[in-house]
Amino acid sequence: MKKNKRIVITGLGTKNAIGGDVAQFAAALRQGVCGISEIDLFDTSEFRTHKGGQIKNFDPRRSIPGEFSIKRMSRADQLSFAATVEALTDADLYPLPESYKENMGVAIGGGSGGLFEAENFYVELLKKGLDRSRFSRLSTIYCASSADRIASNLELLGPKTTFMTACSAGATALGYARDLILNGQASIMLAGGVEPMCRITYAAFNALKSVDDDVCRPFDKTRAGLSLGEAAAILVLEPLEGALARGAKIYGEILGYGVTCDSFHMTAPDEKASGAVRSMQAALKDSGLAASDIDYINAHGTATPVNDVTETKAIRDVFGKRAYSIPVSSTKSMHAHTLGAAGALEGIVSLLALTHGFIPPTIHCVTPDPDCDLDYVIEGSRKADLRVVLSNSFAFGGNNTTVIFGKYEGQGAVHG
Amino acid sequence: MTRQDIEREVRDIFLRAFEIENPEMDVNLREAYGFDSIDAIELLLEIEKFLGSELTQEEKKQAMDIRTMKQIIDYIEMLAAKRKTPPEKNK
Known part of the structure; x- marks a missing residue:
């Protein structure tokens, strides 16, 4: 395209x-x-x-x-x-x-x-x-x-x-x-x-x-x-x-997105996380960005035992060592899992994070699972000047989508 | 049951079921208020509830030509009168 x-x-x-x-x-x-x-x-x-x-x-x-x-x-x-x-x-x-x-x-x-x-x-x-x-x-x-x-x-x-x-x-x-x-x-x-x-x-x-x-x-x-x-x-x-x-205010930009499928199971994610990995990689490719450009990941983060460990693995596979320095949070801990609306709702979360300069927290996470070893922003929201946010949505049936949003600076830019 | 009772009930049904407030008596309900065929069928259910008895197929067919509030009230008045005066064979 x-x-x-x-x-x-x-x-x-x-x-x-x-x-x-x-x-x-x-x-x-x-x-x-x-x-x-x-x-x-x-x-x-x-x-x-x-x-x-x-x-x-x-x-x-x-x-x-x-x-x-x-x-x-x-x-x-x-x-x-x-x-x-x-x-x-x-x-x-x-x-x-x-x-x-x-x-x-x-x-x-x-x-x-x-x-x-x-x-x-x-x-x-x-x-x-x-x-x-x-x-x-x-x-x-x-x-x-x-x-x-x-x-x-x-x-x-x-x-x-x-x-x-x-x-x-x-x-x-x-x-x-x-x-x-x-x-x-x-x-x-x-x-x-x-x-x-x-x-x-x-x-x-x-x-x-x-x-x-x-x-x-x-x-x-x-x-x-x-x-x-x-x-x-x-x-x-x-x-x-x-x-x-038309002199509109501008929240941010859709830099790219990726869509993949698991072809694995009706409700479980592919345990090798290949669908999620390819979804994030496709979004990065579509955006023309490198893994090093991502400042925050709004995770799918459903809190099912299998999703969170698989998504964590996928993030590690895509970002390598840098995975440990990218804040990752699941706002589903606050607004719950809104299924068909989730990807769009978390798109709004991503844009608010970019415009208001903060990373929303993962609430209710007290002691992270040892297999979930990233920075999940569990201490509360964090001030941050974000430039690029990646948002994951990994659905039943192995329907994976990742959208990448970018900060917009210039005429009309929204500041929170 | 007076004509006023019927009118009051029909206006209540229109507000409650079809979100149409105080419809005019002689206007075409579809053109003026978007009253459609699904509404028409549900109006018949409401009329059955109001009269406390089911409508016959023949009576339902008679409703096909109704276009205005006035015609609805006439129709219910006719149905109510029929129910007050049982047909000869049932006596």
Whole structure:
């Protein structure tokens, strides 16, 4: 691909367990706030675990402007559209000017889509019978619904797609959106991810015994699994020259990304970590960077016994001795694992780290596993002047994506 | 059940189920409020709940031509009257 353009990020929006918006999220990351608590979105009494990174007190009508109907929008649709409005407002593109609509697209990573509403339909069906159940609850079950609603609400006419590669979907959406702009298929993109909490996903991870019954403890020797979370994370991507021409503020740049697969196992990573290694190497190659250029790694860091040791090995394999001097943290310890949204949410984390000059910590890691021997920033957030951040997303099925973000200095640069 | 009772209930259904506040009586609901075919089917379920009895296939077919609030209220009034006066054969 001809890289005759630099692609920058000019707007951010999020809803997650520790941030009702980006400003709140940045403060929480810096303070090391834990958003993992008892779930009250649905009854967890029959489950083995009861905690998660739920977005508490979400009121769609307070987050979505009144001109947009929320009728028949799933929780995922509502969260992602609320984050979209925040990102566009942040980018000084809301209300969206008519001239942007034709060449603006949307790429979203997702997972559970409208499953929560579908579950509610079946609850109603079992209680009241088919004739008394509102089947419109099923109309948003498909994962692409959130991108559909974003596009139709904003009357976008550019490319639209949804990735469903589990926990790497949000990261892949960012890379793909960058490619669409580089290829001239879109002039500006909304890219990100969304994952709502729901009973089926919660049950599935419980059945796999992948969930810690307390809070997740990435890289800790007593870690016992991940904490499930929910989030929407939306970023506005555009070419640097376009951003400069309209006087936009600029959070940073997507320098490159890599996508690989393990072809190994449905839920376990390749123990040799070759998929993760190749993902980071592909991202470095795409960025034209050397291993020595990376200042901070936002790890996948799920806190499952196998992920953390495998990811650590992969980082050692890619960076050699330098692995020991690169801070690595898992912000999932704060906002939990947001699956389809994770790569995009952690993209926002990476950009906030670059613009605000800090490294967010890995909380709940008290005694690192001897096999996890890197600098996991366990003492709390750290001041740091970062130039390049690498963010890993390694998903079930061996779906690996790494995105590399760069600091932007010049007209419009955001400083935290 | 008066016509006012029916109107109050229909307005409540519209607000609760379709997010449509105080629809006008004589406007085309699809054109004015985006009331679509999924809404129409769910409105029939709500009407069944309101009347406390199921609609026959014939009655559901009669609803196909409804376009306005006024027609919905007329329709429910007709259904309610039918239920108050059982057909001859059931006497």
